[in-house]
Amino acid sequence: MTFKNWQVEILNRYAFGYSNGFLEGINNTSKVIKRHAFGFRKYEHFKAKVLLSRVYKEVGIHLG
Template identity: 50%
Template sequence: WLKESDKTNAKRNLEHLYKVIEESGLEEYQYMKRTFKNWEKEILNSFLSPYTNGFIEGINNKIKVIKRMSYGIRNFKRLRNKALYSLI
């Protein structure tokens, strides 16, 4: 659905998903439906371009892990160098 769909198919599939959620009657799915409705414009726009920011998110995650593992380093320059070295 995500790889083979365009914006119009995605809209149709989202509407179908909303209908299935309504028929399920489960409160947890109602919360998910509200979230999808709030972000519907952005979700549908994601079908216009094949690009993602996954690579940058991966770099950010790696830096956050390094920061957690380096708790106690007092020298910012050392922490910066450690983060930059890990990205090589």
Template identity: 60%
Template sequence: MFYKDRAKLTEEDRWYLDRYLGMDEELHRAYELKESYCCWFKQAKENGQAKIQETKQGLMDFYRKVEQEGIPEFVKAIRTFKNWQTEVLNSFLFGYSNGFLEGINNLTKVMKRNAFGFRNFLRARILLLHKYKKIGSHVG
């Protein structure tokens, strides 16, 4: 229930959420920060290229909220966001993703783990798999 969007919670989920958030003030503040970030992210995705300045201002507002709350884990995460701010904002400007490449890398790592001890065989298997992936049959 902590991960779900607040609008998508059932009555039972809301009851549990209110109960747990009432037990710890820091948890409540952290949950509100999470909801604030999710709200900013949804708005940024909807704005896209059209309102990048508004997206950047929303991110700055989120930074201020985190600094006011002073929760160490969020402050550390914000430092990372600030270091990569240009890249984060560019992700809303351009529709490119490295997801496909990450998928290939993940598949290669899994094959590497499975082929432990068969190093000569592994390179050929990886190359064949990616070359003939569209056929649908397992080559090698």
């Protein structure tokens, strides 16, 4: 039943070769940081933490 409901979308993935996996990874990282960084007073600081953690993850450095 699930395949039948999503058949067009599933087949489009193979036809066009696009995936949202990268974006899902960023969303997951953002949610983890949000849970760990409860109490940021400014949204700009939270946004910078998310963006920096993504860059440092690619390099292999852990941000605490």
